[in-house]
Amino acid sequence: MSRKRVVVTGVSALTPLGGNVSDSWDNLLAGKSGIGPITLFDAAGFDSRIAGEVKGFDPEAYGIPAKQARRMDRFVQFSVAAGNMLVKDSGLVIDESNAARVSVILGVGLGGLHTIEVFHSRLVEAGPNKVSPFMIPMLISNMAPGQVAIATGAKGANMVLTSACASGTHAVGMGFTEIVMGRCDACITGGVEATVTPMGISGFTSLKALSTSHNDEPEKASRPFDKDRDGFVMGEGAGFLMLESLEHAQARGATIYAEIVxxxxxxxxxxxxxxxxxxxxxxxxxxxxxxxxxxxxxxxxxxxxxxxxxxxxxxxxxxxxxxxxxxxxxxxxxxxxxxxxxxxxxxxxxxxxxxxxxxxxxxxxxxxxxxxxxxxxxxxxxxxxxxxxxxxxxxxxxxxxxxxxxxxxxxxxxxx
Missing domain, CATH: 3.40.47.10 (Thiolase/Chalcone synthase)
Known part of the structure; x- marks a missing residue:
């Protein structure tokens, strides 16, 4: 018996190349670099002072109320923003008739590193009673799919995969498998990360993993396969796909970008x-x-x-x-x-x-x-x-x- 075919009916992205998938793709094809000096914190004194930041990100511009955004780490804000854009791009209406058949499976590598740093400083400087009750739900990795589900109404399987730099790929693979197995009809999936932080940069620099020789020419720092490469450049962002069974997508007349096989x-x-x-x-x-x-x-x-x-x-x-x-x-x-x-x-x-x-x-x-x-x-x-x-x-x-x-x-x- 042939297995279910799975197609991609929506895409969304927040990357150093743009605040949406269209800008990111256009700038990618234009050969532009999204890498520049770090602005999210004062990187003076760091051996690596460059990163691929999502520039000018404003959660409210992506439908996240300011009060709600303050209770989310940056990677969770990215998740909700990308989730909202994805559902819009796919045209999938999620309501009580289908919510239980729409899953959210995302990949996250490190989670809320920024939140950990902020509240660790507060703990050291002001004591344990000054640590916010929102600290834990701000930083735990599963708040990425959890908050996306809250924002979109998806009530199917909700989980996070953490497997370092393969997290996003493994999440998409699991979303594909869930649909093939018939456990859901659609899945919001992909990967998200926001670890351009002092600890993130210093930790990877200590591993000798980051480029340190192009701080004055950041656009030239990431040099895959080039003989003069000297390490990677930290980036942040999100990339999401809406996966659906072919029959589900065709039944609602969805636009199909490609098939995952x-x-x-x-x-x-x-x-x-x-x-x-x-x-x-x-x-x-x-x-x-x-x-x-x-x-x-x-x-x-x-x-x-x-x-x-x-x-x-x-x-x-x-x-x-x-x-x-x-x-x-x-x-x-x-x-x-x-x-x-x-x-x-x-x-x-x-x-x-x-x-x-x-x-x-x-x-x-x-x-x-x-x-x-x-x-x-x-x-x-x-x-x-x-x-x-x-x-x-x-x-x-x-x-x-x-x-x-x-x-x-x-x-x-x-x-x-």
């Missing part, structure tokens, strides 16, 4: 932060997504790479792609949109899934900026010349995280 996951079981040298887990993740779709690797035209701009990740992902696709790997358009957004941690997989869907919907594959000094070990087609109208039929989106956790999604151009 496979999901894969694996773990390296190797190291806290470093990938395996042989890229075994990355290879398994990609192969499982392709096998889940029941297709050959030969159908994949475009890969939205994890491509963090760190030496080991870029090298291992390149080698993994070669292992999965063989000689044909050199013909695939491989792009890292992190070159323009920075690394959004738990939100990365959600945002990159949105970009993958839009590549299928528009036929345009984005490029990789700052690939100016080729690395002999990273020798695939990274779209260094910018976006091209390639009309891809299948797009693979990769996310690989600390702890060796790996996730891949396979999307297909929709045909009835």
């Amino acid at each position: 496979g999901t894969g996951a694996s773990d390296d079981a190797f190291h806290m932060t470093a990938p395996r040298d042989d890229a075994e887990g990355m290879i398994a993740s990609m192969r499982r997504a392709i096998e889940d779709a029941g297709v050959s690797p030969d159908v994949v035209d475009h890969i939205n790479a994890h491509g963090t701009s760190t030496h080991l990740n870029d090298l291992c992902e390149t080698n993994a792609i070669k292992q999965v696709f063989g000689q044909r790997a050199y013909d695939i358009a491989v792009a890292s949109t992190k070159s323009q957004t920075g690394h959004l941690l738990g939100a990365a997989g959600g945002v990159e899934a949105v970009f993958s869907v839009l590549a299928l919907h528009t036929g345009i594959v984005p490029g990789t900026i700052n690939y100016t000094t080729p690395d002999p070990e990273c020798d695939l087609n990274y779209m260094a010349n910018g976006p091209q109208k390639l009309d891809p039929q299948y797009v693979l989106s990769n996310s690989f995280g600390f702890g060796g956790t790996n996730g891949s999604l396979l999307f297909k151009k929709f045909t009835a």
Whole structure:
């Protein structure tokens, strides 16, 4: 018996490239960088003083009352804003007739780091009685899907996945699986993160993970696959998809952006932060997504790479792609949109899934900026010349995280 087909009927995004999906996509294709000096706190004295911030974000402009916004960490504000935009874009009316069949499954990497910092300072300076009763519900990761459900009325499964930089990808994969299994008809899914904070920046800098050599030229700092890369750039934002069973989407006459046909996951079981040298887990993740779709690797035209701009990740992902696709790997358009957004941690997989869907919907594959000094070990087609109208039929989106956790999604151009 054939399984349910799952389609994408809505997309939304808040990224360093724009406060909505349209602006983010347009600026991505224009080759713009969303990375600049940190403005969310005073970064003087930090080794890394740049980030991909969501600029000028005002919760009230996204339908979140000021009083309510004050009781949400920034990542939760992003979630509600993206959720509201997503429901509008999808045209799905959520009411008592269908609310129990609409789920919310989101990926979050670190959660309310800003709130923890604020109230820890208050605790130290003024004592325990000055810690707000709203602190815990402001910062816990499941408030992302929880507040989205409150805002939209969705009453199906509500959960958060936390698997480092693969969180958003794993959430989309779970949303897809829930619909295939018949547990819901629609799912609000994706990833969200807001950790451009003193602790976030200093913690990743201490790990030697962040770029520190381009503070005066932030737009050049994120350099996936480039020989002169020296670390990733922290980003923030949200990327959400509305997934629906095909029959549900067609019954209401929904616009269909693309189809999601496979999901894969694996773990390296190797190291806290470093990938395996042989890229075994990355290879398994990609192969499982392709096998889940029941297709050959030969159908994949475009890969939205994890491509963090760190030496080991870029090298291992390149080698993994070669292992999965063989000689044909050199013909695939491989792009890292992190070159323009920075690394959004738990939100990365959600945002990159949105970009993958839009590549299928528009036929345009984005490029990789700052690939100016080729690395002999990273020798695939990274779209260094910018976006091209390639009309891809299948797009693979990769996310690989600390702890060796790996996730891949396979999307297909929709045909009835």
